[in-house]
Amino acid sequence: MTKTGLTRRQALGLAGAALTAPILATPARAQAGAHVVVVGGGFGGTAAARAMRRIMPEVAVTLVTDAPTFTTCPFSNLVIGGLRDMSEIRFSYDALHNDGVTVRLDPAVALDPAGRTVTLQSGDKLSYDRAIVSPGVDFRYEALPGVGPEVAERLPHAWKAGAQTILLRDLIRSMPQGGTVIIAPPDNPFRCPPGPYERASLIASYLSRHNPTAKIVIVDGKDKFSKQGLFMEGWQALYPGMIDFVPFSEHGGLKGIDADARRIETFFGDFKGDVINLIPPQQAAAIVLDAGLGGSGLWCEIDGLTFEAREAAHVHVIGDAAIVGDMPKSGFAAATQGKACAHAVAALLAGREPQRGILMNTCYSFVGPEYGISVAGVYRSAPDTNRLVSLPGAGGTSAAGDLPELRRDEANYARGWYANLTQELFGA
Amino acid sequence: MTCPDLDRVHHGVFAIIASVLASAGIAGAADGPRSVTVEACTTCHGPGGISHGTMPTIAGMDSETLAEVLLAFRDGSLESTVMGRLVGPLSDEDIAGIAAYFAALPGADQ
Numbered sequence: 001m002t003k004t005g006l007t008r009r010q011a012l013g014l015a016g017a018a019l020t021a022p023i024l025a026t027p028a029r030a031q032a033g034a035h036v037v038v039v040g041g042g043f044g045g046t047a048a049a050r051a052m053r054r055i056m057p058e059v060a061v062t063l064v065t066d067a068p069t070f071t072t073c074p075f076s077n078l079v080i081g082g083l084r085d086m087s088e089i090r091f092s093y094d095a096l097h098n099d100g101v102t103v104r105l106d107p108a109v110a111l112d113p114a115g116r117t118v119t120l121q122s123g124d125k126l127s128y129d130r131a132i133v134s135p136g137v138d139f140r141y142e143a144l145p146g147v148g149p150e151v152a153e154r155l156p157h158a159w160k161a162g163a164q165t166i167l168l169r170d171l172i173r174s175m176p177q178g179g180t181v182i183i184a185p186p187d188n189p190f191r192c193p194p195g196p197y198e199r200a201s202l203i204a205s206y207l208s209r210h211n212p213t214a215k216i217v218i219v220d221g222k223d224k225f226s227k228q229g230l231f232m233e234g235w236q237a238l239y240p241g242m243i244d245f246v247p248f249s250e251h252g253g254l255k256g257i258d259a260d261a262r263r264i265e266t267f268f269g270d271f272k273g274d275v276i277n278l279i280p281p282q283q284a285a286a287i288v289l290d291a292g293l294g295g296s297g298l299w300c301e302i303d304g305l306t307f308e309a310r311e312a313a314h315v316h317v318i319g320d321a322a323i324v325g326d327m328p329k330s331g332f333a334a335a336t337q338g339k340a341c342a343h344a345v346a347a348l349l350a351g352r353e354p355q356r357g358i359l360m361n362t363c364y365s366f367v368g369p370e371y372g373i374s375v376a377g378v379y380r381s382a383p384d385t386n387r388l389v390s391l392p393g394a395g396g397t398s399a400a401g402d403l404p405e406l407r408r409d410e411a412n413y414a415r416g417w418y419a420n421l422t423q424e425l426f427g428a
Numbered sequence: 429m430t431c432p433d434l435d436r437v438h439h440g441v442f443a444i445i446a447s448v449l450a451s452a453g454i455a456g457a458a459d460g461p462r463s464v465t466v467e468a469c470t471t472c473h474g475p476g477g478i479s480h481g482t483m484p485t486i487a488g489m490d491s492e493t494l495a496e497v498l499l500a501f502r503d504g505s506l507e508s509t510v511m512g513r514l515v516g517p518l519s520d521e522d523i524a525g526i527a528a529y530f531a532a533l534p535g536a537d538q
């Protein structure tokens with residue numbers, strides 16, 4: 001500084017101009033008439049489609065999805081707890097139309113990586129230069145003893161938001177005084193690792209107001225869960241004695257499910273509930289596995305720099321359907337990946353090297369309406385393997401202990417996160 | 429974080445930012461990765477850095493102030509709920525680049 005004789009402000013101003021120029025003023029040129037097809041209008045897909053139009057406006061983008069509106073799983077636990085209305089977590093694709101994205105409400109039934117086409121239910125076939133696929137998860141009812149998908153009408157999963165969310169909420173509302181809610185989460189990996197425990201918390205919040213002698217029993221497919229210490233601390237503070245966590249090692253796994261009797265049989269005993277929230281094990285959505293993108297597994301392996309499927313060129317898979325290195329299956333992660341993937345696809349279409357940027361995730365959970373906790377992570381693809389690895393010196397959970405101000409702030413930030421991300425995905 | 433307490437930012441930080449921003453300017457041509465990195469910020473701070481919720485709007489913020497705040501989160505001199513857990517791996521150049529990027533975007537009232 002002293003050498004150049006610039007004041008601090010002058011130096012900053014100059015640096016700002018020099019830095020900004022390359023970011024803002026070099027829109028990459030795509031090959032003429034390039035077409036990107038995005039499959040799935042959820043967190044990853046809408047983020048990718050909008051970012052694609054913003055980064056490379058000359059590229060035609062088609063978003064293929066299966067319903068006229070999207071209901072977010074994030075904040076659906078608040079609906080179940082009676083703290084938000086369904087209309088507040090449902091969004092239309094109008095803003096994507098206005099961005100110039102062609103939205104097709106016509107589910108993809110086949111993806112052909114060799115022919116570079118996506119076939120829709122109507123029979124229409126879309127050709128693509130690059131496909132970005134973010135269809136989320138499917139449930140593996142075949143991995144549960146003696147039940148099929150129809151069991152969800154009586155023992156709702158509410159793990160895809162919509163009618164299932166309302167069903168679970170209403171079953172809890174009409175439960176007898178002193179009744180028991182059983183939540184049965186699967187083993188890892190599954191969509192939203194802290195989700196079942198946020199759900200237990202917000203059901204407890206509802207019950208403590210309307211059914212204070214009721215109980216919640218979590219019959220878990222694993223022994224440990226995300227943010228466990230913080231959740232348990234919060235349960236003790238807000239709902240002492242209401243939530244009972246039964247780890248896998250204490251029940252030994254599910255042996256039978258009696259939907260009529262609302263009973264779960266395990267190897268070490270039975271659990272009888274008035275309401276059962278049965279969350280099945282999961283796998284990548286059918287469109288991904290049917291196209292062979294899962295290899296011999298249940299999820300799609302990808303390259304962490306470009307998100308291109310290991311099993312197929314020109315197909316990029318993001319969000320819950322993929323194994324994205326150390327990143328969790330969250331809406332935040334899917335949206336961040338969608339944007340990073342759009343940058344990579346733009347670079348590839350323009351014949352440039354994709355850039356190795358930093359990705360982030362923060363999963364907020366509500367333990368109570370004004371009691372928030374979080375877990376964060378920061379990721380970059382490793383230069384040798386392109387695996388998206390968690391970077392040291394970052395991430396981790398909120399501090400433990402009796403910190404009411406921090407909990408209140410994090411509940412406020414959770415609401416801020418939701419407002420801003422849904423604005424980015426669906427807002428004008 | 430909604431209103432960073434700049435008095436608590438260590439004084440030495442000012443010198444660092446100036447040199448960071450100056451040197452990052454020279455290296456500015458190589459800042460491609462940052463176009464990916466800034467996308468992580470808007471997931472919480474709102475599209476284009478304009479917030480519709482609790483988090484502060486960062487678009488149109490003075491680059492110097494933004495860089496100071498990020499550096500203070502990184503060295504722990506400014507307390508936060510989440511930011512301190514996110515900025516650790518950011519290099520001085522990343523911070524300068526992010527600050528310059530959002531400073532150049534139109535703010536909420538523009």
Ligand SMILES: Cc1cc2nc3c(=O)[nH]c(=O)nc-3n(C[C@H](O)[C@H](O)[C@H](O)COP(=O)(O)OP(=O)(O)OC[C@H]3O[C@@H](n4cnc5c(N)ncnc54)[C@H](O)[C@@H]3O)c2cc1C
Nearest residue numbers: 040042043044073074108135136192319320330331332334
């Ligand atoms: C109860 C609960 C709470 C959660 N809370 C949070 C939270 O607080 N924060 C957070 O970050 N994450 C949270 N999550 C996780 C988050 O919902 C997912 O990680 C996120 O939705 C993943 O995004 P995605 O794009 O992979 O899939 P989705 O968002 O599910 O989008 C996929 C879309 O593609 C559609 N689709 C599927 N197949 C096809 C096809 N063949 N053709 C056309 N369309 C298709 C689907 O119907 C869906 O609309 C929560 C999840 C649950 C269940």
